[in-house]
Amino acid sequence: MEHLSAIKGAKVLMVGAGGIGCELLKTLALSGFQDIHIIDMDTIEVSNLNRQFLFRQSHVGQSKAKVAREAVLRFRPQISITPYHANVKDSDFNVDFFKQFSVVLNGLDNLDARRHVNRLCLAADVPLVESGTTGFLGQVTVHIKGRTECYECQPKPAPKTYPVCTITSTPSKFVHCIVWAKDLLFAKLFGDKNQDNDLNVRSNDSASSSDHSEDVFERKKDEDFEQYAKRIYDHVFGHNIESALSNEETWKNRNKPRPIYVKDVLSDEIQQNGNVDKTPATDNSSMLSAMAYLGLKNPQDIWSLKENSRVFFAALKLFFSKRQKEIGNLSFDKDDHLAVEFVTAAANIRAASFGIPLHSLFEAKGIAGNIVHAVATTNAIIAGLIVIEAIKVLQNDSKSCRMTYCLEHPSRKMLLMPVEPFEPNKACYVCSETPLVLEVNTHRAKLRDVVEKIVTSKLGMNLPLITHGSGLLYEVGDDLEEDMVANYAANLEKVLSELPYAITGGTMIQVEDLQQELVCNINIKHREEFDEEKEPDGMVLHGWTQAPAAENKDTATSSSNNGASTSSTSTTLVPTDMEEDDELTILETGIETIAAGKKRKLSDVSNSETPIPTDDKRAKKIAEHAEDDVVVMLDDEKKNSR
Numbered sequence: 001m002e003h004l005s006a007i008k009g010a011k012v013l014m015v016g017a018g019g020i021g022c023e024l025l026k027t028l029a030l031s032g033f034q035d036i037h038i039i040d041m042d043t044i045e046v047s048n049l050n051r052q053f054l055f056r057q058s059h060v061g062q063s064k065a066k067v068a069r070e071a072v073l074r075f076r077p078q079i080s081i082t083p084y085h086a087n088v089k090d091s092d093f094n095v096d097f098f099k100q101f102s103v104v105l106n107g108l109d110n111l112d113a114r115r116h117v118n119r120l121c122l123a124a125d126v127p128l129v130e131s132g133t134t135g136f137l138g139q140v141t142v143h144i145k146g147r148t149e150c151y152e153c154q155p156k157p158a159p160k161t162y163p164v165c166t167i168t169s170t171p172s173k174f175v176h177c178i179v180w181a182k183d184l185l186f187a188k189l190f191g192d193k194n195q196d197n198d199l200n201v202r203s204n205d206s207a208s209s210s211d212h213s214e215d216v217f218e219r220k221k222d223e224d225f226e227q228y229a230k231r232i233y234d235h236v237f238g239h240n241i242e243s244a245l246s247n248e249e250t251w252k253n254r255n256k257p258r259p260i261y262v263k264d265v266l267s268d269e270i271q272q273n274g275n276v277d278k279t280p281a282t283d284n285s286s287m288l289s290a291m292a293y294l295g296l297k298n299p300q301d302i303w304s305l306k307e308n309s310r311v312f313f314a315a316l317k318l319f320f321s322k323r324q325k326e327i328g329n330l331s332f333d334k335d336d337h338l339a340v341e342f343v344t345a346a347a348n349i350r351a352a353s354f355g356i357p358l359h360s361l362f363e364a365k366g367i368a369g370n371i372v373h374a375v376a377t378t379n380a381i382i383a384g385l386i387v388i389e390a391i392k393v394l395q396n397d398s399k400s401c402r403m404t405y406c407l408e409h410p411s412r413k414m415l416l417m418p419v420e421p422f423e424p425n426k427a428c429y430v431c432s433e434t435p436l437v438l439e440v441n442t443h444r445a446k447l448r449d450v451v452e453k454i455v456t457s458k459l460g461m462n463l464p465l466i467t468h469g470s471g472l473l474y475e476v477g478d479d480l481e482e483d484m485v486a487n488y489a490a491n492l493e494k495v496l497s498e499l500p501y502a503i504t505g506g507t508m509i510q511v512e513d514l515q516q517e518l519v520c521n522i523n524i525k526h527r528e529e530f531d532e533e534k535e536p537d538g539m540v541l542h543g544w545t546q547a548p549a550a551e552n553k554d555t556a557t558s559s560s561n562n563g564a565s566t567s568s569t570s571t572t573l574v575p576t577d578m579e580e581d582d583e584l585t586i587l588e589t590g591i592e593t594i595a596a597g598k599k600r601k602l603s604d605v606s607n608s609e610t611p612i613p614t615d616d617k618r619a620k621k622i623a624e625h626a627e628d629d630v631v632v633m634l635d636d637e638k639k640n641s642r
């Protein structure tokens with residue numbers, strides 16, 4: 001039994017002890033693995049208990065890695081499990097740490113950590129089995145340095161985008177109303193006042209409308225909350241809609257929206273100040289609830305226009321009276337109950353105006369928070385596949401390794417689709433030495449811009465070091481001398497061409513991450529002008545690619561996160577002008593998107609709705625495998641009906 005000795009001799013690192021991780025640890029233990037290390041930075045939450053079966057109510061608040069270990073030791077007491085309640089990006093987990101393992105298995109839920117682990121595995125030359133699930137979809141991929149593509153060889157699907165005018169003027173789906181409510185209205189009322197915001201309708205004749213509306217969101221002196229809230233309501237649901245209607249061209253082929261004013265909906269209550277006057281006694285902001293206050297109990301109920309308007313006013317009142325200090329600094333968070341109530345109500349009132357069906361708070365929260373409900377079975381299937389691939393890797397049988405996709409509907413009677421791994425991408429800046437090119441105005445951009453917009457956010461570096469020739473320009477680390485820290489801080493504020501080792505057109509700089517042991521050379525190309533709308537960073541990096549956006553869907557089926565609630569970070573809008581092809585970009589930072597791009601290709605293979613580019617080599621390869629490889633068969637399609 002060759003594979004048994006491979007299993008017994010293996011030292012395995014698991015990263016993530018969430019939805020996939022719990023299943024994976026259990027399956028590893030039951031398959032005979034003896035030496036398992038687990039890193040997870042989280043503690044257990046009540047919401048994990050429905051699918052992370054190693055955890056119980058009594059464990060809430062405790063380390064996932066430690067509790068997972070204890071739970072598995074109860075049925076496999078003789079094996080060694082080493083837990084780390086820590087972030088995998090901590091400097092302790094360096095290349096030497098990774099080198100001790102035979103294979104690394106990821107059960108993570110975000111792109112940032114996945115990229116980091118990919119780089120450490122490449123630097124330490126340890127094979128990586130990567131995974132992700134979203135609802136019924138899932139996938140497992142194998143990454144072996146030099147033999148298969150690395151996790152970053154293929155660009156990840158870009159964030160979802162919506163045309164600006166769809167959001168500001170012509171919503172046709174409920175998701176458009178949600179995006180408007182959370183990224184425009186909520187941001188305008190409670191977020192950073194200096195941020196650009198496309199909230200106001202821009203119509204051809206309304207040069208004055210934006211001036212007029214500038215004031216609307218500012219509370220006037222001596223204005224009480226009710227008056228202020230009422231003015232906002234009338235402005236966004238009444239005046240703005242009237243202004244949009246004045247542009248007749250827009251409505252030639254569309255149903256006209258209906259302006260809604262407070263007096264039409266809540267004539268009695270608001271006049272009498274009835275429903276927003278008595279604020280609840282609690283001062284605990286997490287307990288504040290407009291629903292509770294109004295006696296609305298069931299989050300699955302669809303509220304009437306009147307009820308939504310009452311929730312809108314009650315939520316505003318609670319923000320103004322109880323959470324005043326946070327105003328100006330808030331961004332939408334799906335776990336902020338009052339924010340969800342406000343966004344649900346605002347989105348529904350807008351939906352009513354545009355004749356779009358209203359939704360319950362539960363549904364609205366799902367859409368606003370990009371929540372795809374987790375399916376425990378998918379996690380279990382994916383965990384099983386991870387172990388199968390890990391065993392092949394341990395037996396040095398990389399030829400048999402497969403990337404496997406778990407599909408929502410059977411394709412040619414197969415629910416699991418195996419595909420031979422792809423070769424490394426020769427132009428990948430992570431696993432090859434191909435230099436990148438950065439177009440930038442070297443007389444205007446500061447080193448800080450390059451560090452923040454390129455090195456940290458695009459290249460995903462954790463502990464960067466920037467050099468030009470033999471000159472050191474910037475470094476991050478715990479053990480730096482004070483004068484060096486001051487020196488680097490001063491460099492950050494200098495424009496590139498005025499740095500001690502000047503960066504100009506034609507310069508090649510080197511950016512290195514000391515922890516990831518990743519080195520990238522960047523050729524600098526000077527360019528004077530950038531298009532503010534299309535190139536908002538004021539610089540463009542080439543050689544770092546992002547795939548076209550995944551199909552827009554009402555929920556984030558493109559994210560691959562192992563869990564129910566995805567958006568660990570908020571979505572943001574990149575506002576643009578109001579031309580037909582302009583897009584609002586919803587950036588799902590922190591959310592991984594591996595399933596989508598590949599799934600879309602697969603879905604074509606399985607004759608489903610999304611078309612496949614015929615010249616795509618990857619797609620062809622997947623299609624060929626769909627013909628040849630039969631690994632998991634469903635005997636009868638009927639058996640698969642859910």
Ligand SMILES: Nc1ncnc2c1ncn2[C@@H]1O[C@H](COP(=O)(O)OP(=O)(O)OP(=O)(O)O)[C@@H](O)[C@H]1O
Pocket residue numbers: 015016017018019020021039040041042047048064086087088089107108109110113561562563564565566
């Ligand atoms: N940088 C990181 N270092 C260590 N662990 C991480 C890191 N990033 C994510 N994780 C862990 O990966 C696991 C992913 O599991 P999962 O997708 O099931 O998410 P969850 O947080 O348990 O659930 P949900 O997000 O749905 O509430 C989590 O337990 C999380 O703590």
Ligand SMILES: [Zn+2]
Pocket residue numbers: 149150151152153154424425428429430431432
């Ligand atoms: Zn690569």
